[in-house]
Amino acid sequence: MIKPTEYVSRIKPYVPGKPIEELERELGIKDSVKLASNENPTGPSPWALQAISNSLNSLNRYPDGSGYYLKNALSEKLSKNPPLPSDKSPFPPLTKGGGRGITYRVSTEEIILGNGSNELIDIAVRTFLGPGDEAVMAHPSFVVYSMAVQSVGGGGVQVPLKDYKHDLDAMADAVTSKTRILFIANPNNPTGTINTRTEFDRLMERLPDGMLVVVDEAYHEYVTDPEYADSLKHFRAGRDILILRTFSKIYGLAGLRIGYGVARQDIVAEMNKIRAPFNTNSIAQRAATEALRDEEHVNRSREINEEGKKFLYQELDSLGLKYIPTETNFIYMPIEQDSKTIYEALLKQGVIVRPIGQKEIRVTIGLPEENKRFIEVLKAVLSE
Ligand SMILES: Cc1ncc(COP(=O)(O)O)c(C=O)c1O
Secondary structure (H helix, E strand, C coil), X not given: CCCCCHHHHCCCXXXXXXXXXXXXXXXXXXXXXXXXXXXXXXXXXXXXXXXXXXXXXXXXXXXXXXXXXXXXXXXXXXXXXXXXXXXXXXXXXXXXXXXXCCCCCCCHHHEEEECCHHHHHXXXXXXXCCCCCEEEEEECCCCHHHHHHHHCCCEEEEEECECCECCHHHHHHCCCCCEEEEEEECCCCCCCCCCEHHHHHHHHHHCCCCCEEEEECCCHHHCCCCCECCHXXXXXXXXXXXXXXXXXXXXXXXXXXXXXXXXXXXXXXXXXXXXXXXXXXXXHHHHHHHXXXXXXXXXXXXXXXXXXXXXXXXXXXXXXXXXXXXXXXXXXXXXXXXXXXXXXXXXXXXXXXXEECCCEEEEECCXXXXXXXXXXXXXXXXXX
């Protein structure tokens, strides 16, 4: 009987959540609320939807393997780096932090597209790390990092969070001559915390040349803290850094699977060697190009998220529940009860959250009515 490689046989399988329809059928419930995967509850941009319907007639053709138009749109957007949020937003434009308001030229040769940023994590690992090599990552953080590293026979060195944040000093201490990659989720999933510019700059000063820093910024567009680290600065300074972003979160296109990476041209060229020629599909490329232009949709999504955050903070405060202030579209809650028990009790009432570890849950900030429903059901479950 065929056997997987030794490396793959050691991986604990990722257990995907059941489709919402399946859960509803099993539990005999209707109108459940999915607050488990940090998706944008407002839906995709109408411009993206229009682009999708315009693309349907050409589905007999292969996509553009180079992603020409999307990479050009990204290059233009990143190079202009318009201050976010927009002037019309109730939130003041940020002039520092996150590279916002600061211009860095990013050429199309410095961009790589992926089937979700998830695929780019895999490609980066397969390009730069081999059997016996190590990757340093935080714990808890995005689980895909360690799975990708294990799949090629590498070892993951997990550094515990400190105050729910990446402990970048401890992560720098964990680097050895075997380290090829250091992963940072900024903001972090599941805790929603960020690392500041000062912390990140200090880390970059300490790291040796010849290892890749992967900065996963899947939730970048939600961040409002002006102290947010500026990873593009280090890319532009020529460092070994890969910045990952996605259309799955604020852009509302998780189902299409498209994300991108920014890195030096030679890093992108090496990763392109093992990228499947048509890894991103034509619908996703076109929808993402339009979503990128629709700043109003992004700003509205951010505003709805900020309002939802405020509401949830107030309600959780009044219930005396602990939560970690978030820079994302989800909230991490250390609880007193067993997380699986609470998760299942919420599920039975039609609210799907994510249990994390033994005594934590993570809830995605939803639409106002979804947030209200979560709070009502949580109250009921906790008083049982
Ligand atoms: C930190 C982080 N990185 C990457 C991803 C994957 O995003 P994508 O849909 O672009 O593969 C997620 C999705 O949940 C995430 O939370």
